[in-house]
Amino acid sequence: MSGVFYGIGVGPGDPELLTVKAIHAIKDVDVLIAPKTEKKEGSVALSIAQPYLKEDVKIVYQVFPMVRGFAENSTDAWANNKKEILALLEEGKNVAFLTLGDPMFYSTYIYVYRLLEHEPVEIRTIPGIPAFAAIGSQMGYPIVEGNDILAVIPATAAPEKVEKALDAADNAVLMKVYKNFGEVTDILARHDMSRQAVLVSRAGLEEERIIHDIEAHKEEKLNYLSTILTRKN
């Protein structure tokens, strides 16, 4: 197979937060695989990479049904996606999947990677700046230091798991805080982690939003790309 399959982390928003390696890879891409979903993450990643893309880059939209353990429950959609990607690589095209943030960190790319990892395909995965790192630098908020333990928690995890992780950690990053912002804020308050929290939505993107007092804002509707950094007192 002569084409290369790239998984490229484009960072959280600011096009200057792309790495040199990511830019080199993006310039080498003939075909982009983009997820066809209601969520706008894919198109955000595309707009960050835009300045570096070949003019005639082809975009192929694919549906990725998000079933956990998809290898066992593999659907036709995934099988078709794989077939389509392999055919493009066989034609000698370099194919890429772009990821907001980092490709191996809570990303759809992980599923695409698993689809291809046992095929005779050259895969190059290029890390990206995770949103929490960009937020820490932007806000002057140390993420974690010394011997402290950090829990990274998707707000979509089961509440009892979130509680247990917060119990065990000194610092926390909460990802995908939107649907249950109020509930998450209450859990943080019970762990004495709400007052020192900072929430950033759409870090480095248009309509970026920063909230320092999460308790006062917990009834508000947030964007899907919302992250909280916090720590115990």
Place this chain on the structure above:
Amino acid sequence: MSGVFYGIGVGPGDPELLTVKAIHAIKDVDVLIAPKTEKKEGSVALSIAQPYLKEDVKIVYQVFPMVRGFAENSTDAWANNKKEILALLEEGKNVAFLTLGDPMFYSTYIYVYRLLEHEPVEIRTIPGIPAFAAIGSQMGYPIVEGNDILAVIPATAAPEKVEKALDAADNAVLMKVYKNFGEVTDILARHDMSRQAVLVSRAGLEEERIIHDIEAHKEEKLNYLSTILTRKN
């Protein structure tokens, strides 16, 4: 004060993993503050940034006594460091502190930042790729996915804290695994997290080392820059 103080994350080793923003900042630096320590982290960060530095950049070595909560126990050394940095900024020099990985993630820069954050100084902190992200991409090892919870644990944390954090997490990143590699491996084994672990020392640097079977290697001496990625079965 006319100079800018930069905190710059240079990523884990590969100079191509610098961001565009980091490179722009490095090119703008007149004086680098480098920690004078036995550990070689500072000089590793310097060698990664080297290709982009001004030819006549000045390097100022400072001693950073690593006391926790140094604001309260501020030593003369810290006060002198601060005075020296402020004097350079007053002269109009752009001063930078380089960090391996990310500057707000387990970094000495956090202490330097705290020293200056309440001074009338323009501080620009630029995030970097954390080692664990680079390792995930390099090894094709998903760091964390879906609704899973990740614990980031310095191997130097108290064993009972490490146990509790592993209990609460689905996936884990263990940092600074060197002195107590054997002990950490045993703790991971008790949590059913040793067989699927991967350890990488000096990721992207000379003498990089990859260990897949940590139990078989747990008596070995590791480099200070060693990270384990793992997850529960």
